[in-house]
Amino acid sequence: MEFNLDNITRQNIKTLKRYSSARDEFKGKEGVFLDANENSFGSPLNENYSRYPDPMQLDVKDKLSTIKGLPIQNIFLGNGSDEAIDILFRAFCEPGKDNVIICPPTYGMYEVSAGINNVPTLKVPLVPETFQLDTNNILNTINVNTKLIFFCCPNNPTGNGVKWDDIKTVLENFSGIVVIDEAYINFAKYRSLIPELLNYPNLVILQTLSKAWGLAGLRIGMAFASEPIIDIFNKIKPPYNVNSVSQKLALEALNNIEQINNWIKEIVTERDRLISELQTIPLVEKIYPSDANFILVKISDPQNIYNYLVAHKVIVRDRSKVELCEGCLRVTIGTKQENENLLSLLTEYK
Helix, strand or coil, X not given: CCCCHHHHCCHXXXXXXXXXXHHHCCCCCCCCCCCCCCCCCCCCCCCCCCCCCCCCCHHHHHHHHHHHCCCHHHEEEEECHHHHHHHHHHHHCCCXXXXXXXXCCCCCHHHHHHHHCCCCEEECCCCCCCCCCCHHXXXXXXXXXXXXXXXECCXXXXXXXXXXXXXXXXXXXXXCXXXXXXXXXXXXXXXXXXXXXXXCCCEEEEEECCCCCCCHHHCEEEEECCHHHHHHHHHHCCCCCCCHHHHHHHHHHHCCHHXXXXXXXXXXXHHHHHHHHHCCCCCEEEECCCCCCEEXXXXXXXXXXXXXXXXXXXXXXXXXXXXXXXXEEEEECCCHHHHHHHHHHHHHCC
16 A cells, blocks of 8 residues: 555644754854853853753764664654654644554553544554454554554563564555554564665654663653654654753763673573573463563462562562453563562562
């Protein structure tokens, strides 16, 4: 099915003139800056943060361009991936008219952001137990007002990957935008779908520096898409949406890929070990396969066990009341000592 970006972009966004910040007019880092009404005397901190950050985060994008194999024109950086999700709604969904499709159980912010923007969500649940896409049901649910479809791969909270053939089928039979959230892709055995951006102009891929990169406190999310879509993102975003400190520290982290890769290997090793150990504990009923840095564990008496763990200052996520995750707790893979603490508490539980 043919994709035409102009057909799905909101009319007010088409005519919107992007705010031009002072830093858009001069790209240099040295000079006498009397253009942005900043405090030229500096700040009371040791480092000078009196100047606005680079509004387009070009240094960080340049590094990401090398890592991801994409031109910077195909990269958007936001204040967490949630900013990119919100922009998708504001750019392409007419409030109260258009709709989006989500496949629960999945990341909750898709529905929250839809609600904030007054966009109805059509829910097509994943196939029970396997947590794969119900492709035929998705295609039958699409209507003339469906503008976005969200897939999380690896999926949160189930941890599994989604079959490429199913995603491809939707991409080729939908005239709107398919969003693949790859927040946990670094922990998976399969590759990112970033190379598929060359083949599908209606594909948007979300990633983050919060998980594998360990930078959740900096709040930096990434969106990868065709240049026309990224242009729309940049038109809508606030002028200085990623602060100077986050940009500086992100660049430092991106220069330490080897360390990150070593940590990823350790996390995956601990994930496999934790799964193996949990299977020996009687109250654990099932552990679902995971390609992420967490596991979904079906457990007897989940509410009381959750409260028991909280009382011992071990915090997991109670997903026992989530559709298709009944009776389950979601457990993030911690350090070896943290995982040992969890195993000991579960073994001792009466």
